[in-house]
Amino acid sequence: xxxxxxxxxxxxxxxGSLRLSCAASGLTFSSYSMSWYRQAPGKERELVATITTAxxxxxxxxxxxxxxxxxxxxxxxxxxxxxxxxKPADTAVYYCRAERLTYPCxxxxxxxxxxxxxxxxxxxxx
Numbered sequence: 001x002x003x004x005x006x007x008x009x010x011x012x013x014x015x016g017s018l019r020l021s022c023a024a025s026g027l028t029f030s031s032y033s034m035s036w037y038r039q040a041p042g043k044e045r046e047l048v049a050t051i052t053t054a055x056x057x058x059x060x061x062x063x064x065x066x067x068x069x070x071x072x073x074x075x076x077x078x079x080x081x082x083x084x085x086x087k088p089a090d091t092a093v094y095y096c097r098a099e100r101l102t103y104p105c106x107x108x109x110x111x112x113x114x115x116x117x118x119x120x121x122x123x124x125x126x
Contacts, residue, residue: 002026002115004096009120012086016124020081022096022117030054032100034072034079038092038122045095049081063089086124093119 008020020036033052039045049070050059058070069082079096096117101110 002098004098004115004117006094006096006117006120009094009122011123011125013126014087014124016086017082017084018086018122020083020094020096020120020122022079022081024077024079024098027098027115029077029098030074032098034070035097035099036070036079036081037095037097038090039095039119040089040092043092048094051079083122086122088124090124091122093121095119 003025004022006020006022008018010018012018022034030053033050035050036048037045038048046061048061048064049068051057051070051072054074055072060068067083067085070079071082072079081094083090097114099112099114101112103110
């Protein structure tokens with residue numbers, strides 16, 4: 001059974017920092033790209049950051065570039081999100097996602113497999 005368990009959320013003051021962790025089990029972690037999403041009350045879930053399987057490439061939402069850093073430790077089956085210089089607009093439930101594309105045959109369309117964690121609340125407030 002695949003499980004993604006986020007931790008590290010909480011209350012932080014504006015300008016502060018938090019580090020989220022997402023521990024994965026039940027899957028070949030190094031075969032999955034990993035992402036962090038967030039969803040604020042009344043808003044759609046949005047992509048925050050993505051990291052490729054070996055960690056060689058990352059992408060960020062414009063709203064967090066220069067402040068957030070995604071990283072992964074494949075030996076520990078864990079992905080992290082370091083959040084610095086936090087703003088009230090960063091308040092949301094943060095989710096991690098594991099995603100993999102496989103190709104059943106050469107001319108087949110890719111099959112997407114993904115899993116989500118249960119989320120962890122981050123509140124930025126004074």
